[in-house]
Amino acid sequence: MAKVLQVSKVKIEKEPGKNKIKKAQIEGFPDVFRMGIHGGIAEFFKVSVTEPMPSTLDYIVAAVGGCMTGTVGGALEARGVSADPSKLQVEAEGQIEDVDGKLILTGIKLHYTLKVPKDKRATVERALEHHEGLCAASESVRRGITVTWDSKIEEEAAETPIQPSTQSSAAD
Numbered sequence: 001m002a003k004v005l006q007v008s009k010v011k012i013e014k015e016p017g018k019n020k021i022k023k024a025q026i027e028g029f030p031d032v033f034r035m036g037i038h039g040g041i042a043e044f045f046k047v048s049v050t051e052p053m054p055s056t057l058d059y060i061v062a063a064v065g066g067c068m069t070g071t072v073g074g075a076l077e078a079r080g081v082s083a084d085p086s087k088l089q090v091e092a093e094g095q096i097e098d099v100d101g102k103l104i105l106t107g108i109k110l111h112y113t114l115k116v117p118k119d120k121r122a123t124v125e126r127a128l129e130h131h132e133g134l135c136a137a138s139e140s141v142r143r144g145i146t147v148t149w150d151s152k153i154e155e156e157a158a159e160t161p162i163q164p165s166t167q168s169s170a171a172d
Contacts, residue, residue, distance in 0.1 A: 020047065022056075035059060040096065044103055057096055057105045060141065064108050065092025067137035072112065075127040075134075081120050089113040108141070 009027035021036040037045065038052035054062075069090045073083035081087075095107040116124045132138050 019051075020045065021051065021053065041103060044098060057094060057103070060105055061092050061094035061108055064135070064137045064141060065090060065110060067135040068092075068110050068132065071135040072128065072131040075131050076114075076116075076124060079120070079123045079127060081116055081124055081127075087115045108138075 010024050011027070012022055012024045015021040015023060015034075019036065021034055023032050023034050025032045034053055035056050035058075036049070036051060036053035037047065037055050038049060041055050041057070042049045042052070069088070072090075073088055076083045076088065089112070091111045093109045093111065094105050095109070097104055097106045099106065112128070114124060
């Protein structure tokens with residue numbers, strides 16, 4: 001039986017205009033981050049981008065990469081191996097594909113570059129073999145995440161179209 005440990009709450013707003021830019025703020029943190037589109041994603045949507053920015057899918061790749069980096073870094077440090085940036089560097093690469101007319105993140109590959117003492121190589125290899133199963137983000141996307149939604153609709157009075165002014169002034 002699963003036990004809920006945390007409920008992540010994020011407020012998201014679409015920025016005004018005909019763009020794909022959204023702002024998100026995680027409850028309890030002051031920073032707001034922006035998401036949009038770029039590159040092949042913009043081409044897929046046939047949108048000209050005036051302000052390229054990371055997409056929602058880029059953030060998923062970054063989340064998995066960040067979690068995996070923290071997990072492997074922690075495993076190395078627990079074994080007396082430095083995980084400082086000069087010793088551990090990680091690049092995450094997400095494969096985004098058009099699958100049946102939908103954009104789908106179909107795979108994430110991480111590239112680790114490690115500098116380790118010769119006498120620790122076997123220890124590091126064992127840590128690498130087992131770290132993925134300890135990464136919450138990787139396990140979440142690998143298992144599949146159930147997404148549900150609901151809505152609350154409040155009706156407002158109909159907007160009155162703005163009419164051009166036809167009044168004349170005394171100066172006319």
